[in-house]
Amino acid sequence: MNIALIGYGKMGQAIEDLALRRGHTITCKISSKNLQEFNPRVIQWADVAIEFSTPESAFANIATCLEAGVPVVSGTTGWLQRKEEIDRLCLSKNGAFLYASNFSIGVNIFFEINKRLAELMNKYEVYDVDVCEIHHTAKLDKPSGTAISLANDIIQRLERKKVWTISPPADNNSRSLYIDCIRKDPAPGTHTVRYTSEIDDITITHTAHSRLGFAKGAILAAEYLADKKGVFDMKDVLAI
Ligand SMILES: NC(=O)c1ccc[n+]([C@@H]2O[C@H](COP(=O)([O-])OP(=O)(O)OC[C@H]3O[C@@H](n4cnc5c(N)ncnc54)[C@H](OP(=O)(O)O)[C@@H]3O)[C@@H](O)[C@H]2O)c1
Structure with missing residues (x-):
């Protein structure tokens, strides 16, 4: 498969490494230093583009790929307020787009x-809940895209939580779901969901030990998307 890498930082390089080992070809690598090469003529050689760039540039990058008729996998965080626009553009162009936080x-x-x-916890109102995310200090956005996904999934299912906030709520059992964002070095990316009551606590935690897991998932997503039309997410790729 021919892959265009839009964004060639830590993630772009990890994806390149793994993609080459899986027998794929990298047709272009775009960073802020060679933006002039990022045009429809160059990227249409690719079967799929993988976009890990910056919150400021992701929307335009994805739109450029879709306009050129190239399926796009994106993992850039911090731009999701415009995702619906991208979904509409994708469908109007009969293209393919897959996003995962x-x-x-x-x-x-x-x-x-x-x-x-x-x-399960919806009917047990004695438990309050919060989300905690810990990342290295170079991470640009806050809260992490993963923490926002966790929070939105909780809000859709727990009637006592209506919105998420990164400001500590004034009292326990507030209608706002608190996302505690901790930045420190070094820090493996960690996400915890905590349900707490006077009697006991229930905690679930995921800790990422390296970027390899993200790179592997992004390549699996690209292999899945290359011959598809429509808007997808990782649930489609993993069939869960
Ligand atoms: N969804 C996931 O599973 C997942 C996992 C890890 C990270 N992420 C997210 O992915 C994004 C990238 O992470 P990273 O660790 O690779 O960051 P990074 O190391 O800072 O790399 C960002 C890359 O984007 C390039 N860039 C800057 N402006 C651009 C533009 N206008 N067009 C195209 N590329 C541009 C940068 O170029 P220069 O180096 O020349 O500035 C750099 O190559 C972040 O939003 C991060 O939160 C998501």
């Missing part, structure tokens, strides 16, 4: 456990 297979299983736990 986290490509690791383990995290996607964790997402499903989080949803089930929230369903």
Whole structure:
């Protein structure tokens, strides 16, 4: 498969390494230093584009690929307020787009456990809940895209939580779901969902030990998407 890498930082390089080992070809590598090469003529050689760039550039990058008729897998966080626009553009161009706030297979299983736990906890109002995410200090966005996905999945299932917030709530059992964002070095990416009561606590945690899991998931997603039309997510790739 021919892959265009849009964004060639830590993730782009990890994906290149693994993609070459799986027998794929990298047709272009775009960073802020060679943006002039990022045009429809160059990227249409690719069967699929994998986009891990910056919150500021992701929307335009994805739109450029879709306009050029190239399926796009994106993992960039911090731009999701415009995802619906991209979904509409994808459908109007009869293109293919797959977004995941986290490509690791383990995290996607964790997402499903989080949803089930929230369903179970909905009727047990003695438990309050919060989400905690810990990342290295170079991470640009806050909260992490993964923490936002966890929080939204809880809010959809737990009637006592209506919105998420990164400001500590004034009282326990607030209608806001608190996301505690901790930045420190070194820090493996860690996400915890905590249900707490006076009697006991229930905690689920996912810890990422390396970028390899994200890179592997992104390549699996690209292999899945190359011959598809429509808007997809990791649940489609992993069939969970
Ligand atoms: N979904 C997931 O599973 C997952 C996992 C890890 C990370 N992420 C997210 O993926 C994104 C990238 O992470 P990273 O660790 O690879 O960051 P990074 O190391 O900072 O790399 C960002 C890359 O984007 C390039 N870039 C800057 N402006 C650009 C533009 N206008 N068009 C195209 N590329 C541009 C940068 O170029 P220069 O180096 O020249 O500035 C760099 O190559 C972040 O949003 C991060 O939160 C998601």
